[in-house]
Amino acid sequence: MATSNVHILVVDDDLSHCTIIQALMNGWGYQVSLAHNGLAAVEQAKETPFDLILTDVRMAELDGIEALKAIKAYNPAIPILIMTAYSNVESAVEAIKSGAYDYLTKPLDFDILQLTIERALEHTSLKTENKTLKQQLVANNQNMLGRSVPMRRLMEMIAMIAPSEATVLICGESGTGKELIARAVHANSLRKDWPLVSINCAALSESLLESELFGHEKGAFTGADKRREGRFMEAHQGTLFLDEIGEVSPLMQAKLLRAIQEREIQRVGSNQTLSVDVRLIAATNRDLLADVEAGRFRQDLYYRLNVVTVESPPLRARREDIPLLTMHFLEKFAERNHKSVRGFTPQAMDMLLKYHWPGNVRELENTVERSVILLTGDFISEKELPLSISQFANESPENQVGKPIEPLEWVEKNAILAALEKTGGNKTEAAKQLGITRKTLLAKLQKTT
Template identity: 45%
Template sequence: MRNTHNFNILIVDDDNDYRQVLELLLSNQGYDTQSASDAMEAMALIRQHEIDLMITDYRMKGMDGIALLNEVRRSNPGISIIVITAYGSVEKAVEAMRQGAFTYVIKGSDPEELLLEIEKIKHFRHLELENRTLKKQTNQFDFMLNTHHGHFRHLIETAKRAADSNANILVLGESGVGKEVLARYIHQHSSREANQFMAVNCHVFSDSVLESELFGHEKGSFTGAVARRIGRFEAADGGTLFLDEVGDMPLSTQAKLLRVLENHEIERIGSNQPLSVDFRLIAATHKNLDDEIRKGRFREDLYFRIATIVLEVPPLRERREDLPLYIDYFINQIQQDLKKQVSGMEPAVERFLLEYRYPGNIREMRNIIERLIVLSSTGTLMEKDLPTPKSPTPATGSGTPESASEASEAFSEDGVAGSFRALRVIRQEAESRHIQEVLKQCDYNVSEASKILEISHRQLNNKINEYGLRTPAGN
């Protein structure tokens, strides 16, 4: 089977015929190849090209394969090495492995043996890359849950306790607050940690495509179904399924999800064969599901299923004590990613980063800091490189803010004046005050208060928890 992965192999051998045979063999397998007739030419090619694997003959004129191996290990330790040797030099080849060669292959042996060793190297390199990526993600996830904010710290402790169970969890919060970070944290502290964490964003798929993504389909079940496809429910078996933006899931799919959660069985599209699935569900949304239920856009019975534990991540503007931690973290991370050194920032930039309200939350903070670092030519983060406000400052009514502190009020990612609070926030504050007054008038009798407010007992309890309203013990 032809390998389409771009994997660059350097062949080093002073036997022109053998070198050409190897080039043809590997090129036919889809590998990019370079070739050299001696060690000096090989080192020159390594300086010019990004080499993944070097295949070198043990016996060569001038610098032999062992000496070349040692030179490459010193200058380019990321290159994997296979030594080609004659049958009578196997002991030398074993010594090469002790000095860092991945393996050796005997010249004249079955070419499949060499191809198999190359596939092993590719597999190990892929695992190393995955491990580095996972470690980087894990470090980032761990950091993003560092906090000095009391409520957020309590929420993380609750999430860790809930991780030990199989209870379905609903994570609420504005876009960009880190709902998936919290979901991965729960998975990593659960008994399912060694298995798959499968994330699906319900918002990005059309209704029909979402069902195919979740349930999978059989070959020929609809136009374009050219092969069987395993769905996310099946792929998450034994692990955790994270349904992001579940509030955007169409009602027809909600009904099917409810049946899956009740029966722990699915059927691929185009099949009547039930398949058992065992996954832990974590759902997330930025929407108010109580409102969605009242408007008939979300099933109340599904809400009861997915919301055994409800965790609401506070927005970044309510965790201002965490801003210095996050700012330092993103500066360190981004300067490493971009290979640019940050030596400092202008006072106005620091003032902006600490005073801005971040309507886009953590995601927006990272984007702003990345912008500052990308545009910096001196290593200092400059006020002139801050995002340009697109709306006049409400305090003056016109014109462009003259300082970063004014800009921090005026700028938002969508160009909306930041010092005006969102209508949703004003509505929530008014709702919170009104509920508190009604509870007080009813002597904190939740059942009586829910009748006056014309909402269910459950909805009122949700509001009490959401707004942190005070009620005497026992009510």
């Protein structure tokens, strides 16, 4: 969010201190209101939707802790920063337990104050965006999160192809969420009120796969003690999702081709032909065209499946989505494990952003779950991350030969973030260390947010 749209409430019974902070924050581009006691702060917070509140602890009328509790009871989402003296840190601990985002010790370090405000606002923005995206996607029975260019293009593609009847081939590395794409296509299609039936073709032998897809008659083979409908019939009028289609044997490829062409199937052990009406979505992590050229995959089946191709981007191509995804997984696993987790330390998040993620989103999800389980404090740090991630972040560039190269814009962004962290958020000093002007730095920050 632009700083000019951010409204902050500063609460302190020291009028001169309030005025100094107001002038400082106005210089940073924020809109600032003042309250000179806790009671006034609570009343103003009920009337005005502030983006952040900065309050002192010790005040004559309703101290900062009680004001914090009252405001949080009314609006739990608002981030509140507490100011306290060095000698009264126990009050800060109580404030954190009561829901404060962070505390700052007096006299204030203004560079740290600015950086803490920016982090609090970014944290709130991510949570809000996460919640909004989830609310938008719940109705469509899928859980795709992302604001990066590859994800925006993917969602635009889904919106275009979903209402059609075209067969869809989803290509991408393992762990990129190909099944989520299939669910999104189905949920936005004209068949959404009928079933979406999925089957992993790689998990079954040829004979079992045939029975699973087409069904079987009683007595068709040992153990077939009754007739069974196959996945094609289960998906009638809906969508059939064939995952790992590249692992299907040549014989099954031929039978699948006939079912797709004729829209007819036969149960195993039966001569009766059954008409089926399904939309097919297939997915693979293989290069099917290369398999066609090598004779491992039927060319006619390939072109039947490949009416519309959708590419599922790897996580390293959409690093911008990593903070959003980690917040989503953090909330999910914190709730599941009955833990209160506030987020990731800047160092841990930096490691997550630098890592090359060979296992893609699935690996990220497992990493967050592991970190939540191991966590004993409030923030996930590098100590809770797998050794492979922390070691990768500490490797020199020459030791990362052969690993995916980051886009130039990400190298630049990481350099800016590192300079800001090193200088405690001082943009003028960070610009000097980077060898650019402050104006250029601000323009690049605006471009990357």
